[in-house]
Amino acid sequence: MTGFSYLYDLLITPFTDFAFMRRALVGSIALSIGACPIGVFLMLRRMSLVGDAMAHAILPGAALGYLFAGLSLGFMTAGGLIAGFVVALLAGLVTRVTILKEDAALASFYLISLAGGVVLVSLRGSNVDLLHVLFGSVLALDDNTLLLLAASTTVSLLALAVLFRPLVLECVDPLFLRTVSQSGSVSHFGFLALVVLNLVAGFHALGTLLSVGLMMVPAFAARFWSATLDGMIAVATLIGIFSSGIGIVISYHAGTPTGPTIILSAGGLYLLSILFGQRNGLILRVLPRKHLAA
Amino acid sequence: MLRLLTLYLFLGLLSGTPAYAVQPLPVVASFSILGDLVHQIGGDRVSVDTLVGPEEDAHVFDPAPRDAARLAAAKLVVINGLGFEGWIDRLIKASGGAPRLVIASVGVSSHRALIDGREMTDPHAWQDVSNVRIYARNIADALISIDPEGGNVYRANLARFDAELAALDDEIHAAISAIPSERRKIVTTHDAFGYFALAYGVEMIAPQGVSTEAEASAKDVARIIRQVKSEKIPAVFLENISDPRLAAQIAAESGARIGGKLYSDALSKENAPAGTYIAMMKANIRELTKALMP
Numbered sequence: 255m256t257g258f259s260y261l262y263d264l265l266i267t268p269f270t271d272f273a274f275m276r277r278a279l280v281g282s283i284a285l286s287i288g289a290c291p292i293g294v295f296l297m298l299r300r301m302s303l304v305g306d307a308m309a310h311a312i313l314p315g316a317a318l319g320y321l322f323a324g325l326s327l328g329f330m331t332a333g334g335l336i337a338g339f340v341v342a343l344l345a346g347l348v349t350r351v352t353i354l355k356e357d358a359a360l361a362s363f364y365l366i367s368l369a370g371g372v373v374l375v376s377l378r379g380s381n382v383d384l385l386h387v388l389f390g391s392v393l394a395l396d397d398n399t400l401l402l403l404a405a406s407t408t409v410s411l412l413a414l415a416v417l418f419r420p421l422v423l424e425c426v427d428p429l430f431l432r433t434v435s436q437s438g439s440v441s442h443f444g445f446l447a448l449v450v451l452n453l454v455a456g457f458h459a460l461g462t463l464l465s466v467g468l469m470m471v472p473a474f475a476a477r478f479w480s481a482t483l484d485g486m487i488a489v490a491t492l493i494g495i496f497s498s499g500i501g502i503v504i505s506y507h508a509g510t511p512t513g514p515t516i517i518l519s520a521g522g523l524y525l526l527s528i529l530f531g532q533r534n535g536l537i538l539r540v541l542p543r544k545h546l547a548a
Numbered sequence: 549m550l551r552l553l554t555l556y557l558f559l560g561l562l563s564g565t566p567a568y569a570v571q572p573l574p575v576v577a578s579f580s581i582l583g584d585l586v587h588q589i590g591g592d593r594v595s596v597d598t599l600v601g602p603e604e605d606a607h608v609f610d611p612a613p614r615d616a617a618r619l620a621a622a623k624l625v626v627i628n629g630l631g632f633e634g635w636i637d638r639l640i641k642a643s644g645g646a647p648r649l650v651i652a653s654v655g656v657s658s659h660r661a662l663i664d665g666r667e668m669t670d671p672h673a674w675q676d677v678s679n680v681r682i683y684a685r686n687i688a689d690a691l692i693s694i695d696p697e698g699g700n701v702y703r704a705n706l707a708r709f710d711a712e713l714a715a716l717d718d719e720i721h722a723a724i725s726a727i728p729s730e731r732r733k734i735v736t737t738h739d740a741f742g743y744f745a746l747a748y749g750v751e752m753i754a755p756q757g758v759s760t761e762a763e764a765s766a767k768d769v770a771r772i773i774r775q776v777k778s779e780k781i782p783a784v785f786l787e788n789i790s791d792p793r794l795a796a797q798i799a800a801e802s803g804a805r806i807g808g809k810l811y812s813d814a815l816s817k818e819n820a821p822a823g824t825y826i827a828m829m830k831a832n833i834r835e836l837t838k839a840l841m842p
Contacts, residue, residue, distance in 0.1 A: 268766075268770070269771070271774075272769075272770055272801065273796075273797075273800075273801050274766075274770075274773075274797050274801055275766065277797075278766070325793065348714060391793060393766055393769055393797065394792055394794035394796070394797050395793075395797075396796065396797065399793075454627060502766060505766040505767065506765075506770060507764050507767065507768040508765075509765045509768065510765055511765050512766050
């Protein structure tokens, strides 16, 4: 009984006592539901680093929005979305019409975007405040930000449902998709748009760089637990939600900064998955495989 | 022969004194608040340079070659003392000049306080206006002894400025006593208001265990909210929480008002609300009144 009340104090009381804790939890759960399935597709399409590139591309857009209109949710969101879409489209264009491969095209445009953003920010003098803003604050989610997170997750889930078939095809057999359908490039850009949308939403809670973490790390961990796409998406989302909760609670008790703690929790679950995962986990591989062979 | 030449040169310099008298006396003040005090008393007879300018932090001052050149040219250097300018001796030595050094805080009864977690003499004595009246007298004495010709000007300026300071002191006392006594307390991460608190009877409560430097964690935010609620503190002034969304979150949940900017170590730029010492103290008292009035 005392153990139960101890656990209750440890895990539940922070949320019953403080509204900002509940908001942080709700916001990061919404983010996990939207971003983690995207992460699984990125991983399966061997585009794990694209999320990172896109995050760098978004950063200057959001920074410009901030410089233009101050701490305005609308302007920063719009700036981030525009910068992300422009980089995705330009990279796609260069890939199609020149000899550059997609990774090179994407890298070039996100680097240009990042450098341009840094120059613009420094033109406006002090960027100390801007740094605070760009690293997001999961403890400071107001009503509008929560609505934005929920809306982006809703849009993202609906769009993913529509794009699901072509995306799966592109994961397993992109050549086949190209022969049977013209929708390949549409679904490809649609997918990149979803990546951008989720990173921009995540940026308000965790900052651009850490929101990539919540998108990708649970997906990697999920790889060790399920062989099917549906399974991986479900596990990745659960791991995202779980690490958000753990991270917020640890930050509450240990006094560590909240955003990084969430990603570190996901990282911890990832390491556990590498070791103990059902599929290809290291421990299972070392153990005698009798019960598996049978 | 050489001596004779030196004597002639010296006499030549002396005969040049009428021209020298219109030339303003070069004075260097260590930081912007002292710079304003010197300017108030010296008027047109002195030209004041400050080493740590408006909106700059004396704690992280990084002397540039320019600063050594200013010191080398100065006839008088005004510092606060009480350990505020740890770097001044080395800088004067390095500059090669031999200016007269005056410590403005001589005669002030100092107190000890926790500054950045260490107990030391609190150097921020200028936050008590009655101390600044002593500062002004010290500065006037030094100017008179270096430039006796201007003695009458300095004495007249001191008399005028001292009357202004006395009026300011009364104004602050009146403003604070207009606030109901149970509301005269704030939570603040500023550690520069010890003298203000003692002189004017405003309780300054440091948020427990909250570092002023690091990013606020969930634990920090929870502590501040809990403390504000349990001690019924009407207002919170936070230095490290620069994210206005987080400040708004704390205000909404604790019921306390979030105070605006309090000026502690530096004046603002000339056109901003705290361009002079008197304007700075008035700006602070406006913010405190706004936050504490029921």
